[in-house]
Amino acid sequence: MTIDFSFLARYQDALLMGLGMTLRLTLIAFALGIVWGFVLALLRNSSIAPVRWIAAVYVEFFRGTPVLIQIFWIFYCMPIFLGTDLSNFTAAVLCLTLYGGAIMSETFRAGMKSIGREQYDACHALGLSPWTRATRIVLPQATLRSVPVLLSNGIGIFKESSLVSAIGMMELMFIGTTISNRTGRPVEVFTAVALIYFVVAFPLTRLVTWLEKRILKRFAI
Amino acid sequence: MEYEFQFHYILQAWPVLMEGLKVTVQLTVIANIIALTLGFVIALLVLSKYWLLRAPFALMIELFRCTPVLVQILWFFYCVPILFGIYLAPLPMGILALGINLACFNAEAYRAAIQAVPREQLDAGVALGFSPLQRVRYVVFPHAFRAALPVLITNGITLFQQSALVAIVALSDLMYMGRQVATQSYRPIETYTAVALIYFAISFPVSRVAAWVEQRLDAARA
Amino acid sequence: MTEIQPLVEMRGVHKNYGTLQVLSGIDLEMRPGDRLVVIGPSGGGKSTLLRIMMGLEDIRRGEIDLLGKRYITGHEQSGKTRIDSTLRKQVGMVFQHYTLFPHLTIISNLTLAAIKTRGMSKPAALDKGMQLLKRLGLESKAQSYPSQLSGGQKQRVAIARALMLDPRLMLFDEVTSALDPELVAEVEAVMLELAEQQMPMMLVTHDMWFAKNIASRVIFCAGGVVVEDGPPEQVLGDPVNPRTREFIERVFHIKT
Numbered sequence: 082m083t084i085d086f087s088f089l090a091r092y093q094d095a096l097l098m099g100l101g102m103t104l105r106l107t108l109i110a111f112a113l114g115i116v117w118g119f120v121l122a123l124l125r126n127s128s129i130a131p132v133r134w135i136a137a138v139y140v141e142f143f144r145g146t147p148v149l150i151q152i153f154w155i156f157y158c159m160p161i162f163l164g165t166d167l168s169n170f171t172a173a174v175l176c177l178t179l180y181g182g183a184i185m186s187e188t189f190r191a192g193m194k195s196i197g198r199e200q201y202d203a204c205h206a207l208g209l210s211p212w213t214r215a216t217r218i219v220l221p222q223a224t225l226r227s228v229p230v231l232l233s234n235g236i237g238i239f240k241e242s243s244l245v246s247a248i249g250m251m252e253l254m255f256i257g258t259t260i261s262n263r264t265g266r267p268v269e270v271f272t273a274v275a276l277i278y279f280v281v282a283f284p285l286t287r288l289v290t291w292l293e294k295r296i297l298k299r300f301a302i
Numbered sequence: 303m304e305y306e307f308q309f310h311y312i313l314q315a316w317p318v319l320m321e322g323l324k325v326t327v328q329l330t331v332i333a334n335i336i337a338l339t340l341g342f343v344i345a346l347l348v349l350s351k352y353w354l355l356r357a358p359f360a361l362m363i364e365l366f367r368c369t370p371v372l373v374q375i376l377w378f379f380y381c382v383p384i385l386f387g388i389y390l391a392p393l394p395m396g397i398l399a400l401g402i403n404l405a406c407f408n409a410e411a412y413r414a415a416i417q418a419v420p421r422e423q424l425d426a427g428v429a430l431g432f433s434p435l436q437r438v439r440y441v442v443f444p445h446a447f448r449a450a451l452p453v454l455i456t457n458g459i460t461l462f463q464q465s466a467l468v469a470i471v472a473l474s475d476l477m478y479m480g481r482q483v484a485t486q487s488y489r490p491i492e493t494y495t496a497v498a499l500i501y502f503a504i505s506f507p508v509s510r511v512a513a514w515v516e517q518r519l520d521a522a523r524a
Numbered sequence: 525m526t527e528i529q530p531l532v533e534m535r536g537v538h539k540n541y542g543t544l545q546v547l548s549g550i551d552l553e554m555r556p557g558d559r560l561v562v563i564g565p566s567g568g569g570k571s572t573l574l575r576i577m578m579g580l581e582d583i584r585r586g587e588i589d590l591l592g593k594r595y596i597t598g599h600e601q602s603g604k605t606r607i608d609s610t611l612r613k614q615v616g617m618v619f620q621h622y623t624l625f626p627h628l629t630i631i632s633n634l635t636l637a638a639i640k641t642r643g644m645s646k647p648a649a650l651d652k653g654m655q656l657l658k659r660l661g662l663e664s665k666a667q668s669y670p671s672q673l674s675g676g677q678k679q680r681v682a683i684a685r686a687l688m689l690d691p692r693l694m695l696f697d698e699v700t701s702a703l704d705p706e707l708v709a710e711v712e713a714v715m716l717e718l719a720e721q722q723m724p725m726m727l728v729t730h731d732m733w734f735a736k737n738i739a740s741r742v743i744f745c746a747g748g749v750v751v752e753d754g755p756p757e758q759v760l761g762d763p764v765n766p767r768t769r770e771f772i773e774r775v776f777h778i779k780t
Contacts, residue, residue, distance in 0.1 A: 154490075209641060210640065267381050271377045
C-alpha cells in the first residue's frame with residue numbers, strides 16, 4: 082500500500098470550505114456562548130433560590146452528558162417541540178452555544194470565586210456601594226482572570242464542532258469523511274484533516290499559555 | 303405540538319439500552335486504567351533530561367490534545383489497520399483510541415502536579431539522604447498524585463462522555479443502541495432523553511465525588 | 525467641669541462564630557487622640573474587635589458608641605446588628621494583606637472611593653491623592669500597578685487610600701505582620717507620623733517594641749475579655765494582672 086497525498090490537491094477547495102464552515106460555527110458559538118455563559122454565571126449567583134437551582138441543573142446537565150447526545154436531541158427532538166424544522170446549521174450553532182455557555186459559565190464562576198475575601202473587606206472599609214464594587218472591582222478582575230481559560234474553552238468548541246458532522250453539517254469533518262468514502266483513501270484524508278485541525282488549534286493553545294503568563298505578571302493575579 | 307409521549311417504548315427497549323451501557327462502561331473503565339498508567343509514564347518521559355525522549359512524546363501530547371477526539375477515533379478505526387496491518391475487534395480499538403487520547407490529557411495533569419511539588423520538599427528529601435529514585439517514590443509521587451487527582455477524575459468523566467463517539471463507527475455502545483431504538487421506534491424524544499439521563503445519572507455522582515475529593519485535598523493542604 | 529467625651533465606647537460586646545464564643549463582654553473606652561494597641565494570644569479576639577469596629581462582623585449583644593452617637597447595636601437586642609453607616613464612613617481600616625486592587629493603578633486605587641462614595645470631583649481627588657503620595661515619597665509610582673511595588677510600599681499606599689477619606693478613627697490590623705523585616709520600619713514610620721498628628725487609632729500588632737513606641741494605651745485581650753487596660757509602661761512593662769505578666773514574659777522572653 083502506498084501513501085500518496087497528491088490527490089488531495091483536487092479536493093483542497095472542498096477542504097477549505099469545510100474549514101471555513103467549522104470556523105464560522107466556532108466563532109458564532111463562542112461569541113454567543115460567552116454572553117450566555119456570563120448570564121448563566123450571574124444567574125447561579127442570584128439571591129433567588131429557584132433561579133440558582135435551575136441554572137445549576139442546566140450547567141450540570143450540559144457538562145454531565147455527551148455532546149453527541151445533545152446534538153442529536155436538539156436536531157431531532159427540538160423541531161417536534163417547536164413545530165418547525167431546524168436547519169442543521171441552526172441546530173449546530175444552538176447546541177454548541179448551549180454547551181459552550183455551560184462550560185464558560187463555570188469559567189466565569191471560577192474567576193469570580195478567585196477574588197480573595199480581603200478585597201471585599203477593603204471595598205467595605207472604603208464604603209464602596211455594591212454596584213461600584215461589582216462593576217469596578219469584581220467584574221474587571223474576574224474577566225481578566227477568566228480570559229485564558231475562556232480562550233481554552235473556545236478551542237474546545239472548535240474541536241467539538243467536529244461532532245456536528247453527525248447531523249450532516251458540511252464542516253471539515255463531514256467533508257473529510259465524504260472525500261474518504263469517495264476515494265477510499267482514509268489514511269491520507271484523515272491525516273490531512275487532523276493536521277488542519279492541529280494547525281489551527283496548536284498555535285492558539287500556545288497563545289493561551291503566553292496570555293496567562295502576561296496577565297499573571299501584569300497584575301500578580 | 304402534536305406528540306404523545308409513550309415512555310413504555312423505553313421500557314421495552316431497556317434491555318437493549320443496557321447492553322449498550324455495558325459496552326460503554328467497559329470502554330470507560332478499561333480506557334481509564336490505560337490512561338492513568340500510560341499518562342504517568344508519558345509525563346515522566348516528557349520531563350526527562352534527554353531531548354530525544356522528551357520531544358516525540360511532547361509532540362504526541364500536543365497532537366492528541368489539539369485535534370478532535372472524533373478524528374482520532376476515525377483515524378484509529380480506518381487508518382491504523384491499513385497503516386500498521388493491525389486488525390483488532392471494534393471494542394479493543396475503541397478502548398485503545400480513547401485510552402491513548404486520555405493518557406495525553408492525564409500526562410499534562412501529572413506533569414503539572416509533578417512540577418508543582420514544592421522545592422523545599424525535595425530539598426528535605428536530599429537532606430534526609432534519599433536517593434533520586436527514593437525521592438520520586440516518597441516525595442514526588444504522593445504529592446503529585448494527590449495534586450493531580452481531581453483533574454484525573456474529571457478527565458475520567460470526560461472520557462465517559464466521549465465514549466459516545468464510538469457510535470459513529472458503529473460500535474454498539476449506549477449511544478449507538480439509543481440511535482437504533484430511536485430510529486426504529488420513531489420515538490426520538492423519549493429515547494434520547496432516556497439515554498441522556500442514563501449518562502447523567504452515572505457521571506453526575508462521580509463528579510460530586512471529584513468535587514468532594516478536591517475539597518478534602520484543599521483543606522488538607524491549607 | 526467639662527468631661528471629655530469619649531471617642532469610642534464599647535459596652536458588653538459579645539460575639540460568637542457559631543458555638544465558639546470569641547468576645548464575652550468587652551467594655552472599653554477610647555479618648556480622643558488615643559492610640560490604643562490591642563495585644564493578646566492568637567484567637568483571643570483582637571482582630572475580631574477591629575473588624576467589628578469597621579462593621580465587617582456583627583455582634584450578638586452589646587453597644588458601641590462613636591463620637592458620642594450610637595454606632596453599633598447587637599442583634600440580640602434589635603433583631604439584626606444595627607450599624608450607622610454615616611458613622612461607619614468616619615472609620616478607616618488597613619489590613620494585613622495589602623488588598624490594593626491589583627487591576628488599578630496606584631492613583632486609581634487612591635481616588636476610586638473618594639470619587640464614588642464621597643462625591644469628590646475627579647480633579648480634586650487626583651490632587652489630594654498626589655499630595656498624599658508626595659508625602660510618602662511615592663509620587664513616581666502613581667501610574668504603576670500594585671504588582672510593581674514592594675510590600676512596604678503597598679502597605680503605605682493602603683494607609684494613604686484610607687486617609688483619602690478623612691477618617692476620624694484609623695484601624696490597623698497587623699499591617700506589618702506579612703512584611704519582610706527590612707520593610708517594616710517604613711510602614712511603622714508612617715503610622716508614627718500619623719500618631720504625632722493626633723490621629724486616633726486602634727492597632728493590633730505582634731511587634732511589641734513598636735507597640736511601646738506608638739501606644740498611649742494598651743489593652744491585653746484574652747479569652748474574649750479585657751484582662752488589663754492601662755498605659756504602655758504598665759501593661760507592657762510592669763503588668764498588674766498575672767495573666768498579662770505571663771503573656772508579656774513569654775513574648776519578650778524576659779522577666780518583668
